[in-house]
Amino acid sequence: MKRHPALVPLSHEHHHNLSFAQRLRRACSDADDAGCEALIENFRQHYATPLEQHFQLEETWLQPHLDEATSARLLAEHQELRALAAAPSANPSRLAEALISHVRFEERELFPWLEQHLPPELLAQLQEKLG
Numbered sequence: 001m002k003r004h005p006a007l008v009p010l011s012h013e014h015h016h017n018l019s020f021a022q023r024l025r026r027a028c029s030d031a032d033d034a035g036c037e038a039l040i041e042n043f044r045q046h047y048a049t050p051l052e053q054h055f056q057l058e059e060t061w062l063q064p065h066l067d068e069a070t071s072a073r074l075l076a077e078h079q080e081l082r083a084l085a086a087a088p089s090a091n092p093s094r095l096a097e098a099l100i101s102h103v104r105f106e107e108r109e110l111f112p113w114l115e116q117h118l119p120p121e122l123l124a125q126l127q128e129k130l131g
Helices: 008-029 033-065 068-086 092-117 120-130
Strands: none
Touching: 008 033, 008 092, 033 068, 033 092, 033 120, 068 092
16 A cells, blocks of 8 residues: 555554564464563563654644544553553563554554545655654
């Protein structure tokens, strides 16, 4: 699916997060405890900066333009992922499923809606910020 150029950087981050979640799901379902723990630690390290920046950008630039239900879902899923990442004994399966579900929501529902409804000038500003 062709994305508006303003959303391409976020879609690329989604791709990396989805790939990570699938690796986590595989490692944890194969009873590879060491690999599973290493991936969770990798997620925590990754989460500390780029994922939080991704969430902040969406919450600052995109969330104010959403209807109440979509806004609530976006914020709830971000909060859940933040909590899972911060939990000392994170459930790896839950973390993987939450991340996969969130990426799919944004790519399949949120971004297509944004591309159709956001004012062109806002998309241009977002593109400039991410460019």
